[in-house]
Every structure is written in C-alpha cells, then in structure tokens.
Amino acid sequence: MGNFKVVVREISLSTRRKLELIDITAQVERVAAESGIRNGVCLVFAPHATAAIIANEHEEGLLKDIEGKISELFPVDQPYLHNRIDDNAHAHIASSFIGASLVLPVVNGRLLRGTWQNIFLVELDGPRSSRKVVVEVMGESSD
Structure with a gap:
C-alpha cells in the first residue's frame, strides 16, 4: 500500500x-x-x-452546437437584475447551471476518461487575458 499524496497545480490561459x-x-x-x-x-x-468546466467530445461541429445551446439557454439580452451592476448576468447564470468543476478517476497512474471525453474550460464572459484552472490530484502514491 502506498502513501496518500495531494498535488495541486494551476493552468493559466487566456x-x-x-x-x-x-x-x-x-x-x-x-x-x-x-x-x-x-x-x-x-x-x-x-x-x-x-466560467465552467465540462467533459465532452472535441469535434468542431459539436463545440459550435454546445456554444449555440448555451447562448439559447442563457441569452445576453435579458433584463437580468445583476446587469444593473455588471453586464454579465447571463455568464453567471450559465456557470451556475453548467458547473465550475469536474472530478475524474486516476487509475494506474493515468487519468480515466471516456474515448470521446475531453476536458474543456467554458469561457462565458470573455475575452479574458487571464483565466486559471486548478487541478488537484489526490490518492495513493508509490512515493
């Protein structure tokens, strides 16, 4: 039996x-x-x-379909109350429904995901010069 270990890294992107x-x-x-x-x-x-995190297929048509559905479900041009202070209520609402995190298993030292499951940051209020994604891996280590 190995030791329990936690590793935290940050991915930066724009x-x-x-x-x-x-x-x-x-x-x-x-x-x-x-x-x-x-x-x-x-x-x-x-x-x-x-912003949000999802797992899905990386196929250009599907990515456009997902973006289209997000725009349809969370339209920009609504009389949101939050827009009185900041014009991005649609992005806050979309993030709340989509979710800001994803948990995947690590098995035999490899991230386990389905054949058609890639991991995406969903930008809902861009463009942004600095976005962060925190990746925390925890479990049994051979160290």
Whole structure:
C-alpha cells in the first residue's frame, strides 16, 4: 500500500471570444501523470463565477452546437437584475447551471476518461487575458 499524496497545480490561459470552449485535456493529463498518484481522483476546478468546466467530445461541429445551446439557454439580452451592476448576468447564470468543476478517476497512474471525453474550460464572459484552472490530484502514491 502506498502513501496518500495531494498535488495541486494551476493552468493559466487566456480566452479570445465572449463564449468559447477551450480544450485543456493535455494539460490536465500532464498534471495527473506527473503527480505520482497511482490511484485516486483528479479535481478540475475553474475559480471563476463566469466560467465552467465540462467533459465532452472535441469535434468542431459539436463545440459550435454546445456554444449555440448555451447562448439559447442563457441569452445576453435579458433584463437580468445583476446587469444593473455588471453586464454579465447571463455568464453567471450559465456557470451556475453548467458547473465550475469536474472530478475524474486516476487509475494506474493515468487519468480515466471516456474515448470521446475531453476536458474543456467554458469561457462565458470573455475575452479574458487571464483565466486559471486548478487541478488537484489526490490518492495513493508509490512515493
């Protein structure tokens, strides 16, 4: 039996559009692989009230479909009360419904995800010069 270990890393990125899905799979997998965790969990968390984290297929048509559905469900041009102080209520509401985190298993030192599941930061109020994603891997380590 190994030791319990926790590794926390931060991914930094910038976004280019108001609404955008950014594939962060490679960066998250790198953190999991370099963590030394053999079996455990990997938390992917966006510490932002106007961004979200999802797992889905990286196919350009589907990404546009997801962006279209987000725009349809959370339209910008509504009389949101929050817009009296900041014109981004739609982004806050969308983040609340989509979710700011994702937990994936780590098995035999590798991040476990489905064949068609990539990890995305969903930018809901861009463009932003600085977005962060916190990746925390915890579990049994061979160290």
